[in-house]
Amino acid sequence: MIIKAEWIVPMKGDPIFQGAVRVEHEHIVHAAKSSELLPQPGEEVLDLGSSVLAPGLINAHCHLDYTILRGCIDPHNSFAGWIKSINALKRDFTTEDYVKSVNDGLEMLIESGTTTVANIESFPEILPLLGPPPVRTWWFLELIDVRNRNFDETSIIGILSVFDQHPNWLGGFGLSPHAPYTASPALYRLAKSCSERLQMPFTTHVAESVQEHEMFVNARGDLYDLMKSLGRDCSDCGQGSALSHLLEYGLLTHNCLAVHMNYLQDYDYSALSELGVHIVYCPKCHSYFGHRPFELERLRQHGVNICLGTDSLASNNSLDMRAEMREARLKHAGLTNRQCLEMVTLNPAKALNQEGRIGEISDDALADLVAFDMGIHSNPYEAIIESHQRPRLLMVNGQKIDSSND
Numbered sequence: 529m530i531i532k533a534e535w536i537v538p539m540k541g542d543p544i545f546q547g548a549v550r551v552e553h554e555h556i557v558h559a560a561k562s563s564e565l566l567p568q569p570g571e572e573v574l575d576l577g578s579s580v581l582a583p584g585l586i587n588a589h590c591h592l593d594y595t596i597l598r599g600c601i602d603p604h605n606s607f608a609g610w611i612k613s614i615n616a617l618k619r620d621f622t623t624e625d626y627v628k629s630v631n632d633g634l635e636m637l638i639e640s641g642t643t644t645v646a647n648i649e650s651f652p653e654i655l656p657l658l659g660p661p662p663v664r665t666w667w668f669l670e671l672i673d674v675r676n677r678n679f680d681e682t683s684i685i686g687i688l689s690v691f692d693q694h695p696n697w698l699g700g701f702g703l704s705p706h707a708p709y710t711a712s713p714a715l716y717r718l719a720k721s722c723s724e725r726l727q728m729p730f731t732t733h734v735a736e737s738v739q740e741h742e743m744f745v746n747a748r749g750d751l752y753d754l755m756k757s758l759g760r761d762c763s764d765c766g767q768g769s770a771l772s773h774l775l776e777y778g779l780l781t782h783n784c785l786a787v788h789m790n791y792l793q794d795y796d797y798s799a800l801s802e803l804g805v806h807i808v809y810c811p812k813c814h815s816y817f818g819h820r821p822f823e824l825e826r827l828r829q830h831g832v833n834i835c836l837g838t839d840s841l842a843s844n845n846s847l848d849m850r851a852e853m854r855e856a857r858l859k860h861a862g863l864t865n866r867q868c869l870e871m872v873t874l875n876p877a878k879a880l881n882q883e884g885r886i887g888e889i890s891d892d893a894l895a896d897l898v899a900f901d902m903g904i905h906s907n908p909y910e911a912i913i914e915s916h917q918r919p920r921l922l923m924v925n926g927q928k929i930d931s932s933n934d
């Protein structure tokens with residue numbers, strides 16, 4: 529089929545005015561000016577008129593399990609207090625609640641033009657109860673051992689077999705030691721070796737809050753006290769930043785998506801660029817907690833690949849990547865519209881080792897596409913970022929997804 533739109537935004541290359549994309553089965557065949565891409569006899573043509581057609585958006589960090597927490601938790605001054613609130617609420621939720629939560633979250637992604645999500649899964653036992661997700665989903669198994677839960681390679685591979693039962697699902701699987709304050713160096717080491725051996729991506733929260741920073745740099749503060757009360761061995765605290773804690777043990781690799789990175793020390797920057805770690809910045813979650821400014825420019829200057837994510841609805845009010853781009857642009861004056869789009873297309877595709885497959889409109893890429901109305905805008909990048917409506921078209925793997933029932 530041919531899809532025509534006023535603008536095509538391939539991301540690799542410049543926007544195409546009055547463009548067209550040919551899609552066959554699950555792949556993009558070619559994109560060009562519509563005058564150069566004529567339909568073959570009998571070929572379906574979909575003309576989207578005054579729209580911008582782009583690669584489907586990629587959310588590089590989300591917890592669909594916690595869609596259910598939307599609006600439940602007021603912003604806290606204390607990160608430790610926020611964690612306690614979540615844990616208290618979680619006690620009342622059933623398996624059915626989490627299944628509904630994941631499905632509601634997936635619907636929110638569709639409504640806002642996201643076709644790929646990196647989702648942290650804390651309850652892998654719900655996967656057999658879910659249908660095939662409508663968007664390409666990477667399920668990252670969350671690993672925590674602060675309360676003396678012992679993992680070994682066999683138990684991790686056993687849990688991953690739940691994921692394996694769905695070979696026809698779009699996306700993939702990965703591992704996610706939660707954070708340096710809840711996952712021991714031994715657990716990080718295990719997750720790292722499993723992800724390397726099984727060639728899976730690896731993600732973790734690092735340097736999210738000032739309390740985490742205090743815990744690792746100065747061995748004090750609310751989070752330090754909370755973790756100590758839960759029985760964590762805190763002898764590794766007071767020796768440097770949360771990131772340097774992981775780096776010292778060799779626990780981060782080039783295939784790691786490190787989430788947040790709000791509190792870094794000067795010595796962290798060069799280490800990050802040398803390792804080639806990808807960073808996921810969650811702009812609205814960042815505002816929710818009132819963290820110190822994210823060092824976007826400095827990280828970009830060090831050549832770090834930066835992606836955007838929403839995090840969960842325990843610290844955000846939507847899973848809309850357009851809202852994340854607007855927030856990023858608001859906070860970082862030098863950021864261009866195109867750079868915002870790169871952080872939700874090309875950059876996360878690279879971080880998930882899917883370069884050339886998703887996040888771009890190019891020959892042989894997968895047909896994950898989204899179209900938004902141009903509205904009053906003449907610049908196609910701006911039209912995407914400023915859009916508040918459901919997409920005019922959402923396509924995943926060459927299949928149109930219904931998102932028009934508003």
Ligand SMILES: [Zn+2]
Nearest residue numbers: 591733839840
């Ligand atoms: Zn998170």
